[in-house]
Every structure is written in C-alpha cells, then in structure tokens.
Amino acid sequence: MAVISNGTTIADAGAFSASLGSMVLIKTITISSGTSTISFVDGASSVVFDNTYPLYKVTYSSVHHATDGSQLQIGFRDGSTDYDATIQSTSFTTYHQENDGESSSDRLNVSSGRVANSSSFQNLHQSVGNDNDQCASGEILIFSPSNTTFVKHYLSRLDSCHDSNANMDSFIGGYCNTTTAIDAIQFKSSSGNIDSGIFKLYGIKDS
C-alpha cells in the first residue's frame, strides 16, 4: 500500500519515498569502564560497514585514556580477523600549552603520527593526558571501504588535551593500501585501556 499525500508519494513498496536525511546513525558504543578495544564489524551487533554507504563517519567524544601519554589508534580489517591492513598516511598538528610555554617551532608541525606502508595501527593524536578532566574528541571519515579496485582513503581531525597540558589539534590523512575491502575497524589505546568515551558510527547516503 502506498501513502500519497497531496499528490506526493510518501511511502511505497516497503520504504519511504520522502527523504529522511542522508546521515544515518548506525551504532553507538559508550565506554564507561576500562576497555581494551572498540570495534565496528560489518554484520555484527547491527553494524553496517559495506557498500551500503559510500562514506562512513565515526565521531569520538570525551575519550579518556587510563594511561598518561597514550594515543587513540585505529586499525582496519581487510579480510582476516586481524586489524592489519597496510596503511600509508600523513599527519600534522597544532600545539599550544596552557602556560604559553611552547616553542614557536612546535606550534605547527608535521608529526610522528604518519605511517609508511605499515600494518600497524594509525595514531589519531599524540600523548593525551589522563588527568581527571582530560580527554579527546574528533572524527574520522572513511571513503568507500568496500571498493575492490582502489585504495581506501580516510581523513581524521581530533582535538585533544596533550599530557603537557596543551591543546593539540591533529590532522591525519591516509589510505589503506589494499584493493581488498575493509569490513571492520577497531579503536584502542596505544597503552592501557580506554576508560570512558562515546564512539558513534554513521553512514552517509549517496542518494
């Protein structure tokens, strides 16, 4: 049965015809106690991470690490159970200490977060602090993860409380250097657990 209002078809054939928005929340994972990994796996726990959407976005809010000086990292899964897809990336940061004590050369820098054709996890920022009020928030965009012709690009921007009591704004761009589909992603801390935070996966429709 179709629903037609004022001559416009609102719904038909089991789906809405009218636009309900292009950015769809797929899954929220809320961390409230020490957790070693946070994973979004296609087909598991209501997660979609395939060619349903050409673009996926993950936001991370108020991510608090157990270990001072650790980094939030992402790994990509490309056909096995391991998050070890080869990645190639660039990274740069801005840095501003709360006491204005940073050197001018540290304020805008190509950072050590870049990765050269490695199967290691990608750092999304540097050395976050673990004071009670310190955390990190940001987002990553992942383009066409199920494409089997091209490499798969990602862009991340994340603002964090550096463990030297500074603001650090981190910019990461890179690609999974594989033509195998990426069907899952995993976040973890470079050292110790993630004690709290909110991770949200969205799909962006192409029509």
Next chain:
Amino acid sequence: MGLISNGSTLFDSGSLDASVASGSMTHIKTLTASDSSTLSFVNGASSVVLDNTYKEYVFKFYDIHPSHSGTRFQFNGSVDTGSNYNATKQTSMFVAANIEADTDTSLSYQPGDDLGNSTGFQDLAGFGNANDDNDASLAGTLQLFDIANTTFVKHFIARTNYMTTGPYPVDTFTGGYFNTTSALDAFQFKFTSNNIAAGTIKLYGVK
C-alpha cells in the same frame, strides 16, 4: 495505528520503525543577521536545544558579512545560560592564505589568534582582518563535542574560509577546548567591533 507497506513496518506507536534508516542530523535553529551586534544561541530560549540531547552540535556559517573592515569573526561559550559569555578556553589556530594577485602565500600558525586559558572570545578567522567589500564574506563550520559533560573539558574544531583585506582568501583551522567541567549551554557570535551586517548561522544537533 501503524503503517505496513509491502510487508515492512514503516512506523508504529508514534515513531519510525527501528529498521528505517532516518537522518541523524537535526536542524535546531537558524539566525539571520541584519546589522546585528551579536547572534546568540541559548539553551531553552527560542526553541534552541544545547544540552545533552546531542553529543555533537554543528554550527554552519553562510555569507557572514561585517559592517566594517578591520574586524574578526569570533565566538564564545557560556556556562550560565547566556548571562555571561566568558568560558575559559585553550586553543590553537593555523591558516592557509593566498592573495588574489597570487603574489603572496602563507601557511602559518597564528599565535595572535590562539587563546591561553583565556575567557576572551575566540577568533574563527585569523591572518588578517575581515574585508567589508560588498562581495566579501565568511563561510564555514564549527563542531562542538559533548558540551553537557560535567567531568571533562569540552573540545571543538572549526574551519572557515573568508576574504581578508588584500584581498586574500584565508582558510582558517581552529581547535581547542573549553577548560571547564561545567556544562556549556549557550554560544554567541560577533565581530571584534561593529556589527554583523548580514549572514546566516544554522545550528544542528547530531544524534
């Protein structure tokens, strides 16, 4: 009454069925400047929501035009529902700029536009002052994460493009955190002096 189309439940009991992929970005409020000294979004006033309803809020700026040259577009946050816009911030900023004559380019950190634990307004456009030529304006986005959190600082990231005197197009990247564990519940936008002659600011909540 529910609606079942082609065997699929589209809505029932007053809400969309969980299987229906609906948009996650909700328009909350649009303010349009008309020679306005400030534009303010206050939780609970004029249909504005700025609380824990959403974990991410997004402001989008369209055609922001100053009434006079020699000014910079700025914002600040409030922890007392708009009585004062003076939340403490720690921030960083860098810009990319290229004069229209193509004789001067820049990629630089902007130490004059960052804030070191300051309650002042944060510039959202650096490098030079805004141009008030008839066709000059600013556009961009400001994202704020987990503003109602009372445990951690609250991060934001912004990117704007605007025309400064020169004229240069300037791509400005600002990141930082509100260095408070109080919830933020209002935001105000203005130029450093004089008025916002024209322009539109839209506020969205992201589920």
